[in-house]
Amino acid sequence: MYLASDNAAPAAEEVLQALARANAGASAPYGRDEPTRRVEAMFSELFGREVGVFLVTTGTAANALALAQITPPWGAAIGHAEAHVMHDECGAPEFFTAGAKIVGVPGLDGRMTADGLKALLARDFWTPPTHVAPAAVTISQATEAGTLYRPAEISAIADVAKAHGLRVHMDGARFANAAAATGAAPAELTWRSGVEILSFGFTKNGAMAAEAVIVFAEDLVKNLAERRKRGGHLWSKGRFIAAQVEALLENGLWLDLAARANATAGRLAAGLESRGLRLAFPVEANEVFVWLPPSADDALRAAGAAFYAWSSESIAPERSGRVGDRLARLICSFATPDDDIAAFLAVIDRERVA
Amino acid sequence: MYLASDNAAPAAEEVLQALARANAGASAPYGRDEPTRRVEAMFSELFGREVGVFLVTTGTAANALALAQITPPWGAAIGHAEAHVMHDECGAPEFFTAGAKIVGVPGLDGRMTADGLKALLARDFWTPPTHVAPAAVTISQATEAGTLYRPAEISAIADVAKAHGLRVHMDGARFANAAAATGAAPAELTWRSGVEILSFGFTKNGAMAAEAVIVFAEDLVKNLAERRKRGGHLWSKGRFIAAQVEALLENGLWLDLAARANATAGRLAAGLESRGLRLAFPVEANEVFVWLPPSADDALRAAGAAFYAWSSESIAPERSGRVGDRLARLICSFATPDDDIAAFLAVIDRERVA
Amino acid sequence: MYLASDNAAPAAEEVLQALARANAGASAPYGRDEPTRRVEAMFSELFGREVGVFLVTTGTAANALALAQITPPWGAAIGHAEAHVMHDECGAPEFFTAGAKIVGVPGLDGRMTADGLKALLARDFWTPPTHVAPAAVTISQATEAGTLYRPAEISAIADVAKAHGLRVHMDGARFANAAAATGAAPAELTWRSGVEILSFGFTKNGAMAAEAVIVFAEDLVKNLAERRKRGGHLWSKGRFIAAQVEALLENGLWLDLAARANATAGRLAAGLESRGLRLAFPVEANEVFVWLPPSADDALRAAGAAFYAWSSESIAPERSGRVGDRLARLICSFATPDDDIAAFLAVIDRERVA
Amino acid sequence: MYLASDNAAPAAEEVLQALARANAGASAPYGRDEPTRRVEAMFSELFGREVGVFLVTTGTAANALALAQITPPWGAAIGHAEAHVMHDECGAPEFFTAGAKIVGVPGLDGRMTADGLKALLARDFWTPPTHVAPAAVTISQATEAGTLYRPAEISAIADVAKAHGLRVHMDGARFANAAAATGAAPAELTWRSGVEILSFGFTKNGAMAAEAVIVFAEDLVKNLAERRKRGGHLWSKGRFIAAQVEALLENGLWLDLAARANATAGRLAAGLESRGLRLAFPVEANEVFVWLPPSADDALRAAGAAFYAWSSESIAPERSGRVGDRLARLICSFATPDDDIAAFLAVIDRERVA
Secondary structure (H helix, E strand, O other): OEOOOHHHOOOOHHHHHHHHHHOOOOOOOOOOOHHHHHHHHHHHHHHOOOOEEEEEOOHHHHHHHHHHHHOOOOEEEEEEOOOHHHHOOOOHHHHHOOOOEEEEEOOHHHOOOHHHHHHHHHOOOOOOOOOOEEEEEEEEOOOOOOOOOOHHHHHHHHHHHHHOOOEEEEEEOOHHHHHHHHOOOHHHHOHHHOOOEEEEEOHHHOOOOOEEEEEOOHHHOOOHHHHHHHOOOOOOOOHHHHHHHHHHHHHHHHHHHHHHHHHHHHHHHHHHHHOOOOEOOOOOOOEEEEEEOHHHHHHHHHOOOEOEEOOOOOOOHHHOOOOOOEEEEEEOOOOOOHHHHHHHHHHHHHHHHO | OEOOOHHHOOOOHHHHHHHHHHOOOOOOOOOOOHHHHHHHHHHHHHHOOOOEEEEEOOHHHHHHHHHHHHOOOOEEEEEEOOOHHHHOOOOHHHHHOOOOEEEEEOOHHHOOOHHHHHHHHHOOOOOOOOOOEEEEEEEEOOOOOOOOOOHHHHHHHHHHHHHOOOEEEEEEOOHHHHHHHHOOOHHHHOHHHOOOEEEEEOHHHOOOOOEEEEEOOHHHOOOHHHHHHHOOOOOOOOHHHHHHHHHHHHHHHHHHHHHHHHHHHHHHHHHHHHOOOOEOOOOOOOEEEEEEOHHHHHHHHHOOOEOEEOOOOOOOHHHOOOOOOEEEEEEOOOOOOHHHHHHHHHHHHHHHHO | OEOOOHHHOOOOHHHHHHHHHHOOOOOOOOOOOHHHHHHHHHHHHHHOOOOEEEEEOOHHHHHHHHHHHHOOOOEEEEEEOOOHHHHOOOOHHHHHOOOOEEEEEOOHHHOOOHHHHHHHHHOOOOOOOOOOEEEEEEEEOOOOOOOOOOHHHHHHHHHHHHHOOOEEEEEEOOHHHHHHHHOOOHHHHOHHHOOOEEEEEOHHHOOOOOEEEEEOOHHHOOOHHHHHHHOOOOOOOOHHHHHHHHHHHHHHHHHHHHHHHHHHHHHHHHHHHHOOOOEOOOOOOOEEEEEEOHHHHHHHHHOOOEOEEOOOOOOOHHHOOOOOOEEEEEEOOOOOOHHHHHHHHHHHHHHHHO | OEOOOHHHOOOOHHHHHHHHHHOOOOOOOOOOOHHHHHHHHHHHHHHOOOOEEEEEOOHHHHHHHHHHHHOOOOEEEEEEOOOHHHHOOOOHHHHHOOOOEEEEEOOHHHOOOHHHHHHHHHOOOOOOOOOOEEEEEEEEOOOOOOOOOOHHHHHHHHHHHHHOOOEEEEEEOOHHHHHHHHOOOHHHHOHHHOOOEEEEEOHHHOOOOOEEEEEOOHHHOOOHHHHHHHOOOOOOOOHHHHHHHHHHHHHHHHHHHHHHHHHHHHHHHHHHHHOOOOEOOOOOOOEEEEEEOHHHHHHHHHOOOEOEEOOOOOOOHHHOOOOOOEEEEEEOOOOOOHHHHHHHHHHHHHHHHO
16 A cells, blocks of 8 residues: 555556666766657657657756756746756755746646746746846646646636746646546647647656657757756666657556546545545646544554655635545556555544544 | 767666566665665675665766755855766756855866865865855866876875765765775775765666665755755665666666676777877776777777777877877776777778778 | 935944944954954953954855855755745845755744744644754844844754754854843843854945944854855955944944834824824834725825835734835834934824814 | 065055045945945056946955956866966965866966967867866966066967967956066057956055956946845945056056055165175066075064065076075065165175174
8 A cells, every 4th residue: 555656656567677678788978878769759749749858867967957957057947836847856946057046836636827927927026137037937747736727727828828938847747647637638738838848757657767848949959958968867877767768658558547646546536535535636737635534543553554744825715624634646657556445444444433 | 980978788687687587576765675775785785884875867866965955055066177967968966056166177088186175275276155165076087188197196085075074975986996906995985985875877887777875974965855856866766776776786787787898998908008099097997998999999989999089188298199180088887898998900901000 | 204224324423433443454364453453352251251253344245154054955944934035135044054954943023943843843844854954043133023032042043953953053143232122131142042143234224335244152263264265255454344343332332223213102102192193013123014995005105104014914903004005114223313203193183084 | 574475565544544545424325335336447548448446455355356257166277386366365266266276377576478389278188078168368467476477478468368268367466566567558568468367466565455347348247246246345435446546547557656655666676686696586666586595584583674585486597595595585565665675685795794
């Protein structure tokens, strides 16, 4: 019953096999290898246009590099107040940007809105050179609340951004889950809706460690290679990142795995709700936030379930917990066994009877 | 005939197998996994003392993190004038140190000497706060010239360093080659000789991508975890770095592979010398620097040999080339086929006859 | 009627005279001059203990240097959500700290409270190395709302800080106004209440450009000289900063000038209130925040009054404006002519009659 | 006999008077004042074209800001190996550029040559993203050796720079001395010869503390205001920097003062040579580097003369000292009394007789 994070999952078998296949003979280093070439072409095909591709191995690196491309040291990158880039990367965006500000805007269900962004930009502390200049917007897809942005919502945010001269980044650590859940084309979820640079995550979705910075806006390719090298993120044996990504992109494996994770989360959520438990956020991808009575929480942990206690200021009033309830975050991966879900719900059943 | 770098080698089979073994079920993320625990213990045993272990996946990251631990922004890290950290990491040390200076000291055969270091430290531009303060020494083992430091040489440098309050780093991207070639114990090559923090490379020696920052000086552990996270170098699925390292440390595989690379280089060097070609540096590990007549250089490239043209100001006068000669760097890895060496020499033979 | 800021004031006559006196013959550069020596002694006497003194010429430099001494790149400095260091220094603290986070805590009347700080520190995103570590607290004295902290309030905040291992900074850009208004001894307002490093501002209070970073905690002296030099803030002709400070410290001129500014603000506030206008914050030093009906605002501006339109989320409900009212910030300096206050109030009188 | 540096001089009387004149009533802060406006116009007139003007108060700040405008973090700024920006600013250029490299090129008499630059650029470690990219050239006028660049030399260097895509900075901490000595028009010494951004120093030449970053290349104005603010170098009471500069620009006072310093140095040099002492560099501006026999050195110091012992690898063989000689750096300012020169030479006379 490991539901603490999808990053605890193993790699997909196909990924391991691809690594083995790639492990033959000498290969030009530093991304000049064949698998990297192929992956670049696959991304361009996937997105229906030429894109820049920069492979790295952590989401933190992908986000920090992407944000550094669009946020000068005296600029601000604006995201949802509870976004991963705000809190969970130990200041990596500040490091890679050489000291920019990462500014949060509140919003229900973990989602920033175009109106919220507009309101923030209308505030009066953006006068250079006294203040930092708003430079970038970063949209988490899926959000830290496990919710999604539809293309129209992304467009609305990007329109506000563009009207103010801001560049648009998407933190797609769980982009696959979003794509699988919405059924929207990758192009619709990104560049057609105004996204200019994307952190496309594979690690949580079946890779060992692979993330791609995908660049849609041509001018944002410049010097990204230098930033990556300087950050220590250019692998010499680049084929071993590319092989992972290739395996996942092939035949839509990435979407299959994400759909599986989403479906498992959906079953878990349904099971919880049918047992009278309240969900703090709509379950739209592979994350479930549920209010647990202390006794259920305790019983689950006693039974060995692993999950995080959570807190959020982004919960809609009608979804708030009862007094004493504890908020739990449950994340399903492509590899979460159905048995774990059943066992998890069984603990709750037992606890309610008791 | 790929002799451009050992980083073009594949991974060792044992490493691939270890990845497959590690790929089972959920595992605590961010280095809290079992393989990482085991690897930490293995390093402590290998070095004969408690050490701090921080796994990353590039040598640039390992060096930059290590140097940042020992060089404040207003400090200088001193290394050989042609060291990798000086030139080949796109300023990663400057980035991770927040703008320290990396200062070169010349020395024959790619080696810094205790006297050279002493002379540099005696120069008159180290008066704070006008000047940056010398803070660290970084020793490349093996050097960019493929030469080695013996324990006594390391001690001599470290003694000068300590007398001036400098901390001592070793860039061991090819530490395995040095250990295999000298037969010296890892402890002798490091902490017993005054090294306080080590970048221990595995990537060039059979890993897919794995490097360990090994910390001997207890006070240098502090905040290294934060630096690694902030640099985007903390893998969520940490077991997959650890598994690589474990496979290489087990039963001394790392030494076997390095010895194989060294031996291949030795055969190549002998073959070149026996054909009347001059070596620019003594061949002590897995790198061969040879002066090629233009015709030989051209013939080799025409035959498909891959290697770098080189230049160095560190060559002993008696080892300089003849007028017109071109300096070539040839690196052998554990996976360099004997046939490649034979083919390489055969081209030279054919060219001499012609 | 220039009430936009006290930084628009000229320098005090005594300061100009001191500069002229200091302008005689050669003098050792870089702070090794006599006036600097004397000023150091004066500060130690003023604070009743040995202190470290680092003169610079802008409040931004003083704050950024001080915060960099106490906040590592992976740390957070916590201050009031509307503090100057948060918004008005173009990211200077982020720059000098090499990318730390500056985190805001809300609080009424521009003041952080010990409880607010405690609540923030109890939040769940301070787990290293995922999150940045809270490292410092910065207290603005006077606040951006023109309000003050009494020694007991400072102590309460510092106690929370210390219990959590945080260092304590005071941004005293208007420290003189606070000292004059409270009558508290400088020692009471700082180190006796737990402040470890202080930005002591003179520029707004009669200097041309002079600020002192005063260090109470001995360990915080280390490397501040290097930071200042590296930031370009070490003057060669240091006597000309020192002379300004000396003139202001002599015979308590700094307190006299601040008291004059405070008194002028007090008269202005009383005049506004007696005319039925509501103040948004208690007037405790030299700043007045008043709700103006649009017609009054327009009339004042038409009459040539210079002041900033303001906004704040820190206003107590009972002090909020009437619908349509505009919030104005009025700052008095030691040099604000009484006639300006009279003229300002006269415009309001005329406008009310009309 | 204070000859240690021209930065030990007082301010010119005219500067003090200008400060007093500027000290009247309220003035818009942050460089929006009248004196700043006037100074901007004066610079445009002086250089015979529109220029961007950014006033600061230290040469270190001016240089670091200018270099940051033209050198990205993954770039290199190239200057003479003994230039001030290399060694004497505690890494300020590295700080403001966020970790660029400052690379030295050797050259006789403290001067970089076009050929030296070309040779450096032809070296083989400039391949991105492995290596940092050469981005900027910085020319010190006058050099650390007190020598000058003529317009043709500047043009030659700038031509090489431009051919390689490098931007051109001039560190004009002693630009006035160079202009006075060469008689060349400021335009000839800068933009007409390819200089794109200039640190124009006034502090050593009669100001209290005033330096101007002068921007000739229009695209280099962008974000310089933000860099200055963020570095803590934007004065609120900007009129007090501007007033200094205005006083010096008015009626060519800056040239008169510099000419006086140069003439004094010329007399000193002639006196030394006529006494059989050898100069290490040609005396072209206000600095004299002389080889002193130890007895003369000791006698001068005993007599209270203040000057620096020096060393340089840039001395022409025919100008090297006799065995045992000590190299002394003597700098004259506009305020160096003739009596000091006479007294200095008298000590030498006495010592020779003895």
